[in-house]
Amino acid sequence: MGSVRTRYAPSPTGYLHVGGAWSAFFGWLFARHHGGAFILRIEDTDRSRSTQAYEAAILEDFRWLGLRWDEGPDVGGPVGPYRQTERAPLYARYAQELVARGAAYPCYCTPQELDAERKAAEAARRPHRYSGRCRALTDAQRAAFEAEGRRPSLRVRVAEGAEPIVIDDLIRGRVVFDPEHLDDYIIVRSDGTPLYNFANVVDDHLMGITHVIRGSEHLSNTPKQFVMYRALGWEPPAVAHHPTILGADRKKLSKRHGDTALRDYRDQGFLPEAMLNFFALMAWHPEAEREVYSIDELIRGFRIEDVGAASPIFDLEKLTWLNGVYMRRLLEADPDRVVELCEGILRRAGLPVAEDAAGRRYLRGVIDVVGERLKVGRDIVVYGDFFFRDVVFDTGAVAQYLKPQAAPLLAAYADALAALGPFERGGIERALREVCARAGVDARALVHPARVALTGKTAGPGLFELIEVLGRERAVARLRRGAAMAAGEGVEGP
C-alpha cells in the first residue's frame, strides 16, 4: 500500500475533543505506518455552528499534540481546497450528476412538515420513515411547488429491493445492511449547502482517500454513503470504525466526566508524548507486556486490524501515571522543557515567576528539588506553591507539628541558619543536626516542624534542598514565625 491516504475531518464547532484527537491519531498512525499521507479537512458546512476561531484552535491543538498533516486548509495540497465551504461548486456538480442519473431527486417537503410526520410516527409508536411523497413528482407538480416559492432539498433515492450493502470493516469485519431500513435521505439542504453524508463522499473520493478511519457512530452512515459511491460509479474507500471513548459511567465521554477538550489537558501540564502514548493504549496495545512506547515504535507497530471493537473507558489515573513517567524522563533529557511547562502553569495560577535570568534560575532550582514529584505540570502548584508565595498553612499540619516543644528548636535553627557560612544543603543539614544534638533530641523532632513552618505542609521535597532554594532570608523568617506559632503566640504573616 504505497499510496495510502487517510484524513481527519473535524467540524470547527468546538475545541478538539480527546475522542477526536484519538481518532485522528489512529488515522495518522495508519498513514505514517504505510508511508502515506494524512490529510486534514475542515467540515464546516453547518455554518450556524462553525467558526473560524475554532478551526484555528483545532489546528493549534493538533500542532501541540505533534500530529502533522501533509495536506490541509493551511498548507494546501493538490486536491484542495480543504475547507468544505470552499468546495461548493464540487458538491453542486455531483448533486447534478446524481439527479441526472436518477439517483437523487428534489424534495419539496418543509422541515416543519417533516417534523410533523416524525412526531406523528413517534406518537403512534411506529418507526418513522420518510413518506416518499416527493419521490415521483411530475414536472407540473414540481413547477407548482416552485411557484409557491418552495426551495427543494435533494434526496437520494434508495432503490427498492436493492442488494444488501456489504461493508468489510477493517476493525469489525463484515457488516451487512439491508437497504430496506434505509430511508431516502437528504444530501443537499434547500439552501443548496451539502450535508455530511454527501459532502463526505464527494470529498473522500476527490481527495483520493484510501482508508476512512472514524468512530463507530458513523458505522450506520456507511451504507448510505456506499449507495452514493455506487450511484456515482466510484470505488468506495476501505473503512475502519473504531469504538468511542466512554466515561466512567459507560456513557459517551462528555463534559460531565471532566475535561474533554485536548487543550484542557495541555493547560494542566500533560505532555503531548504522554497523551499519544496513552491514546495507543485505548482499544489497542502494541505489545502484551509493555506500556511505554516512542512514537516511532507506535508507527512501526500499528496495525488497524489489531484495534479493538469494544469501547474503552477514559482512565485519567492511568494517563496521570503515564504522564509522570514522561515527566521524569523529560527531567533527565530536557529539564528546560519542564521549567517552561511549569512557568506557564504558575503564571496561570497567579504565581508568576520573574521573567529575568534570576527568576528563571530560581524556577530551575525549584524544579531541581520538586521535579521528580511532578506527575502533571500543575503539581508544581500543589507541591511547590510556597516557593512562590507566602506559606499557606495546612491546619492539620500545624496542629500536629507546631507544638510548644518545637518552638525553641525552630528558633535555634533559625539562628543557626542566619549564622551559617555558605548557604548550601550540606551546611544546612549539619546545622540542623547540631541543633538537635545540642538539645538531645532526634532530628525528626525538628525536621517535621521545620517543614511545616517553611512550607505549610507535611509532605514535599527534601527539607535541606528546599531550604537552600528558598534562600536564607525567607527560611530564617519563616522558621522564626514558626517558632512563635509553636509557642502559641498566634502570629500573623510576616
Added chain:
RNA sequence: GCCCCCAUCGUCUAGCCUGGCCCAGGACGCCGGUCUUUCAAGCCGGUAACGCGGGUUCGAAUCCCGCUGGGGGCACCA
C-alpha cells in the same frame, strides 16, 4: 420501536482468527512491605476477570446458538 455494534480483573488490555502451553499474562488503581526527614518515585509482595444459559468437542476464554447487559444510529448535525 427499528437497524447496527460490543462483552476477559474496578479500569486499560494480552490471549480468541489457527480450541489443549491459561485453575488466564501485563499495566493503572488499591492493599501491605522496603527505602527515607515527609511525600512522590523505585523495589518486593498481594488483591482482582473469561456476563448468563445451552450446544459442538476427549478438551472452550477461544467455535455455534440463545439470553442478558452496554453502546451507537434512525436530523435540511457532524
